[in-house]
Amino acid sequence: MASQAVCKAQGVVVGALRTSVLARPAPRAGVLAPMYSTKTQVFAPRPMGVRSRKMATVTKASANGAGLNIDLRGKKAFIAGVADDQGFGWAIAKCLAEAGAEISLGVWVPALNIFETSFRRGKFDESRRLSNGSLMEFAHIYPMDAVFDTMDDVPADVKDNKRYAGNEGWTVSECAAKVAKDWGKIDILVHSLANGPEVQKPLLETSRRGYLAAMSASSYSFVSLLQRFGPLMNEGGAVISLTYVAADRVIPGYGGGMSSAKAALESDTKVLAYEAGRKYSVRVNTISAGPLGSRAAKAIGFIDDMIRYSYENAPIQKELAATEVGAVATFLCSPLASAVTGQTVYVDNGLSIMGLAGDSKTLDRANA
Numbered sequence: 001m002a003s004q005a006v007c008k009a010q011g012v013v014v015g016a017l018r019t020s021v022l023a024r025p026a027p028r029a030g031v032l033a034p035m036y037s038t039k040t041q042v043f044a045p046r047p048m049g050v051r052s053r054k055m056a057t058v059t060k061a062s063a064n065g066a067g068l069n070i071d072l073r074g075k076k077a078f079i080a081g082v083a084d085d086q087g088f089g090w091a092i093a094k095c096l097a098e099a100g101a102e103i104s105l106g107v108w109v110p111a112l113n114i115f116e117t118s119f120r121r122g123k124f125d126e127s128r129r130l131s132n133g134s135l136m137e138f139a140h141i142y143p144m145d146a147v148f149d150t151m152d153d154v155p156a157d158v159k160d161n162k163r164y165a166g167n168e169g170w171t172v173s174e175c176a177a178k179v180a181k182d183w184g185k186i187d188i189l190v191h192s193l194a195n196g197p198e199v200q201k202p203l204l205e206t207s208r209r210g211y212l213a214a215m216s217a218s219s220y221s222f223v224s225l226l227q228r229f230g231p232l233m234n235e236g237g238a239v240i241s242l243t244y245v246a247a248d249r250v251i252p253g254y255g256g257g258m259s260s261a262k263a264a265l266e267s268d269t270k271v272l273a274y275e276a277g278r279k280y281s282v283r284v285n286t287i288s289a290g291p292l293g294s295r296a297a298k299a300i301g302f303i304d305d306m307i308r309y310s311y312e313n314a315p316i317q318k319e320l321a322a323t324e325v326g327a328v329a330t331f332l333c334s335p336l337a338s339a340v341t342g343q344t345v346y347v348d349n350g351l352s353i354m355g356l357a358g359d360s361k362t363l364d365r366a367n368a
């Protein structure tokens with residue numbers, strides 16, 4: 001399977017057994033710990049007042065050569081925003097599962113029925129296959145609508161909507177209460193959802209209602225999730241969301257306030273990293289992903305153009321695989337990233353660094 005191959009090719013690790021270097025015993029008080037070994041110091045802190053030597057040359061690798069592994073066995077991850085096997089949420093679930101984490105999903109209520117039916121009928125079986133041959137399982141699948149914090153927020157037309165009938169306990173606070181009851185604590189929280197009803201309209205033509213709906217579904221939902229799930233998180237846990245370069249560069253066509261929502265999400269990532277870091281000792285990062293032909297992206301209408309544009313203009317000329325984002329999310333949720341928080345991490349084949357579109361007709365000298 002393509003996604004599995006990428007996971008392997010990326011070296012995303014799969015249920016590794018060894019203790020990571022980060023899990024070694026803490027140094028004795030007053031002793032500065034070199035990062036890798038006492039002989040080959042790389043970036044080893046030195047005591048104050050000692051004249052620094054030139055950066056020590058590494059003559060011999062001190063690791064045992066078996067690689068740095070990500071072992072998330074025993075960790076519990078709640079992922080909000082999976083409704084099929086095509087998007088980033090699924091790919092993140094898959095990579096976290098490859099690393100051994102247990103996964104529960106929060107599925108948007110109107111999409112839940114079709115997701116569960118497809119799941120039962122085996123439509124996702126091929127995508128569920130892990131590299132050890134087993135199928136990815138979900139500990140729990142909860143109905144969720146991240147736009148509502150409590151039942152008091154839900155208007156009558158949604159309560160009476162037949163797509164919500166037969167489901168209960170799907171507001172963010174109720175969902176968090178269910179997770180607390182079923183699981184107690186969690187270690188990883190993933191927000192992989194967005195919605196902007198007027199996404200096809202330029203910002204200049206976006207209504208107040210459409211703009212606020214985009215902000216509510218795509219950025220406040222993240223604040224709400226962390227408010228309710230933060231108290232359930234074990235110390236050292238990690239929180240991830242998904243953003244897009246339209247937050248700080250103009251991407252015509254990504255309208256309806258979605259660019260504003262992503263800008264808010266990136267800014268909130270920093271503030272929440274501070275607040276949740278201090279309050280719950282968890283890290284908060286966001287991944288700015290390159291274009292992917294997910295269901296949500298197809299609804300915007302120009303995703304194939306964006307994929308082609310990226311292919312032509314990014315430093316790395318290949319189509320982004322969702323599992324490449326899953327791999328980075330897994331790293332960010334692992335102890336290997338224990339000092340990384342508040343960051344927007346670009347996983348986009350490098351497209352975001354470009355200041356010039358190499359395939360622009362105006363660069364074609366033959367046309368000059």
Ligand SMILES: NC(=O)c1ccc[n+]([C@@H]2O[C@H](COP(=O)([O-])OP(=O)(O)OC[C@H]3O[C@@H](n4cnc5c(N)ncnc54)[C@H](O)[C@@H]3O)[C@@H](O)[C@H]2O)c1
Pocket residue numbers: 080081082083084086087088089107108109111144145146147191192193194195217242243244245288289290291292293294295296297
């Ligand atoms: N596809 C891209 O090109 C791209 C690029 C950068 C960032 N992203 C971001 O990645 C994230 C995941 O999107 P995707 O592209 O993988 O598409 P996707 O369709 O797989 O995921 C979006 C999910 O959001 C859910 N959702 C929508 N409204 C919701 C609500 N009110 N409550 C709960 N769930 C809700 C949908 O059911 C869906 O499962 C989004 O934040 C998106 O903005 C996507």
